[in-house]
Amino acid sequence: MAAWSRGYAAASPYRIAFQVAQNPGHLAVVCAMAGVDWQPHEALRVADLGCGRGHAVNALAAANPGWTVLGIDTTPGQLAEGMELAARAGLGNALFLEADLARLSEAELERIAPLDVVMLHGVWSWVSDEVRAGVLRFLRHCLKPGGIAYLGYNALPAAGVDFALQRLLRHLAGDRQDAAAAALAMARLREVAPALPLRPSAMLTRLLADPPVLEPGFVAHEFLTAHWRPVFHEDLCGDLRAAKLDFVGSCNLFEALPALRCEPAENALLEALPEGGAREFGMDLFLPRGFRADLFIRGPRRVDPQAAMARLVLGATRPLPAESPSLGTGRGSVAMAEPAWEALAAALAEAEVLPLGELQRRIGPGAPKLAELLAILIGTELAAPVFRRPERKPAATRFNLAAAAQHHWAEGGHYALASPVAAGGLPANALELALAAALLDGADPDDPGALARRLEPGLEEDGLARAAARITEIWEARIPAWRRFGVI
Ligand SMILES: C[S@@+](CC[C@H](N)C(=O)[O-])C[C@H]1O[C@@H](n2cnc3c(N)ncnc32)[C@H](O)[C@@H]1O
Incomplete structure (x- = not known):
């Protein structure tokens, strides 16, 4: 384990998994639902702490040429990938800083101009107390009054079931942290699991799947990291209060609907709890929220939620x-x-x-x-919030072409297509990235056969026909929305 990583499994890159909650536009929806006054503007300053390979940083910068988006991470290999893509797409407003969040000094923090949005997806529950203290210092110094912070993290009690499993995997990996060690640990787990009284969990099922469904690189980050530990939502709120942050709401919008959260008897029990931390804890008991996606604000200003929601503009994405x-x-x-x-x-x-x-x-x-x-x-994900008129922008086009060139279409994956209209990313798999790029490159939408031959030159006639049918299906579903959202 390298000393600079502070126990984090930094030996192999993390997978890219773009989340719609990483769009400030989505966060504006969460604010409106909670009756909190916050909207993105044309000169937004955003930071992604623990930005990994920088995909979200680049997608947001590409969709919003007036914004400044700063990605901070401690792992140079991942940052290099993000920086290379930013350079290839000519994104002067995507900035990357290699830094250990635990060590950014107050003087260094003072040099970062005040931010409107700070996001941490998959960081808080992965890192040591020193790094968490560094995150709080960052929020205190750099998030402007009225700014918002998004945190996606493993939450108790639901994720507690994986705590012992994580420790077991670390032992099975022989205290190594790279992808090869993770593959070995998964193989050993499959051998020993039948003899062990392991508590069933969704993660255990995925780890035991044969053939494997989880990439070893992902398992290394998720399970071989020394400090991984899920937290109670209330305790996170308590920590963030030191940076004057208040909880706004969950970024999973369905959680606002009592009928979806819990059964009626459970909802009655919840209603009896005082609003705030206790009620959220109650919901965490009933809902299997092993991973929470929460929004906080530094100084909430109240607004009528009905009026704020009524003003939101939506367009269909499918x-x-x-x-x-x-x-x-x-x-x-x-x-x-x-x-x-x-x-x-x-x-x-x-x-x-x-x-x-x-x-x-x-x-x-x-x-x-x-x-x-x-x-x-x-x-x-049938619709997304709309912030600008339908218009294609060169930076978004350059990013969409560069991202498609970087990720092979057969990989699947969860990426973003930069959309100036949504002021962020539309979720897309690698094939969708490739198809959008082909359209931007002048491919004829009426000739899916030619595109199938271009994407997969080695295929026989049968395979080509199947690929062309799949392409037609995606094109028919996506082209109108990509036009509406300024992607093509
Ligand atoms: C689980 S990954 C999540 C990456 C990214 N946010 C995403 O969702 O794809 C956690 C990230 O935190 C970074 N990290 C861990 N410790 C850090 C530290 N002390 N300072 C800065 N970044 C750190 C890792 O390098 C890694 O990229």
Whole structure:
């Protein structure tokens, strides 16, 4: 283990997994739902702490040429990848700093101009107390009054079940931390698991899957890191209070809907708890929230949530299905009644983008509440918030082309297509990245066969026909939305 990594498993790169909650536009939706006044503006300053390979940093910088986006990480190999892509895409507003968060001095922090947004996805529960103290110092010095912070972290009690499993894997890896050690530990775990009284968990099932479903590089970061430990939401809130941060809400929008959170009897128990930490703890007991995605603000200003939500403008990111999707959590599910869904789909198809209040008005009697509409449309990734007029921007195009060239289309993965309209990234797998890039490169949307031959020159006729059919399906589903969101 290298001393500079402070126990973090830094020997192999982390996988890229772009989250919609990394879009400040999504965070504005969370604020509106909670009745907190916050919106992105054209000169936003954003920092991604523990930015890994810098994909989110580059996507946000590309979608918003007026913003400054700073990525900080301690692992040089990962940063190099992000910096190279920023250079290839000509993103002068994507900045990268190699630094150990535990060691940034007050003088260094003073040199960072005040930030509007700080995000940490997958960092807080992975790092030592010293690094956490460094994060708090960073937030205290660098997040401006009224600024917001997003934290995605492993949460107790649900993630506690994996605590002993993590320790076991570290022993099975012989205290090494690279991807090869993780592969070895997973193989050993499969051998010893039948004889051990391990508590069942979703992660255990994934670790034992044969053939393996988890890449060893991911398992190294997740399980071979010395300080990994999930935390109670309340304790995180307590720590962040030192940086004057207050909890705004969960970035998983469905959690705002009582019918989806818990069964009715459980909801009654929750309602009896005092609002705040106790109620959140209660929800963590009922909902399997092993990973929480939470938003905080430094100095909340209140706004009427109904008015704030009504002003949000939405556009569809996929063709809306004929029937309402059912949003399910394992604890409950909701779907919209048929006439309301039909009216919603017709209104969005006709107008392309609509303020939420207007959408609700056009649905008419029986329309769901504004928060329900947001949960069902954004929570299922069928729609995204819209911040600008539909327009393609050169920086977003350069990023989308460079990202597609970097990630081979057969990998799957969770990436972002930079969208100036959404002021952030639209989630995409590697094939979608490749198809958007091909369109930007002049491919004929009416000739999927030619594109299949270009992407996969070695395929026989049968394979080519299958690839062309898959491409047609994705193109039909995605082209209108990519146009609407300024991607192509
Ligand atoms: C689990 S990864 C998450 C990466 C990225 N946020 C993402 O979601 O893809 C944690 C990241 O934190 C970084 N990290 C760990 N300790 C750090 C420290 N002391 N200072 C800065 N970055 C650190 C690691 O290098 C790694 O890239």
